[in-house]
Amino acid sequence: MKHTLISKKAPNFTASAVLNGEDIIQNFTLEHFYGSKYVLLFFYPKDFTFVCPTEIYAFQEKIRDFEQRNVQVIAISTDTEQSHWAWLQIPKEKGGIHGVTYPIVSDINKTISYNYGVLSGNLILDQNELKATGELISYRGLFLIDKEGFIRHLLINDFPLGRNIDEAIRMIDALQYYEKSGEVCPANWTKGKRSIKATHRGLLDYYSS
Structure with missing residues (x-):
């Protein structure tokens, strides 16, 4: 069992992400913000779903409040950066998240979700066959990281429960x-x-x- 991450250094990552709703970059890193900004890092289960866009837009609607507090909002799911990009091109009234400007990171390898303790499901070895129990996607985790890179608050919700x-x-x-x-x-x-x-x-x- 993983220990709580409270007061621990936030696990760093370098991954692909979509910035400003349109630009895909390959080397987005958490450490880039250390020393200059607080980070509100939140995980969501899947693109093109139901509760997730309500949360994603809710964070966007408050983006000025976060910016005034020197906080960088970052979203993560286990979808690809191409999936994030496609979802960002679709208008809200058609089920998309067009207009969201903060970074959305791809955790396609599941390692970021695992390191933050929010990955659902498990991988097991059964008679030399690797199998998954449950979907390997992220719970609704939220982490407040201070300017030195330490986690000061965290919250993890089950899939049906919006934040x-x-x-x-x-x-x-x-x-x-x-x-x-x-x-x-x-x-x-x-x-x-x-x-x-x-x-x-x-x-x-x-x-x-």
């Missing part, structure tokens, strides 16, 4: 507030609300006021 993009933004706000102030963020914290000084006295002050 809340506002919650992802809330977690970014909480991380950035903590980095700036040193104060920690209590339950249901949102930007502008009270935080807690990371001391016993700070906690008493929080509950007594």
Whole structure:
């Protein structure tokens, strides 16, 4: 069983990706953003499906919010870069994701999904035959990576359960507030609300006021 990736260095990868909805590149790498940007990396199961485009567009609709927070959004699935590109050319009203501008990475070898602990299914050796149990596709994983390349928040949903993009933004706000102030963020914290000084006295002050 893989250990949690929280507080660990995010597994780096170099893979093919589609940028700006139209350009295919072969050497897209996560390390490119280290030292300059936060990264919100999210996995989705398949192109040309049902829940996936609702999430992909929901991230796109909030892209200005992410950019204002210096966050690079990156999507990944186990489809090919050609499949990503084709889907990006189809209008929304016809089931496509035209208009999405953030990078969409191809994990055709399944290694990125495996290294992040979101690959469904398993490969087994049965009487010298390699077999798959279940589809080798990604669960709905989401990873918030800080500017030094460390994973500070993660969420993994089963296939039928779409994610809340506002919650992802809330977690970014909480991380950035903590980095700036040193104060920690209590339950249901949102930007502008009270935080807690990371001391016993700070906690008493929080509950007594």
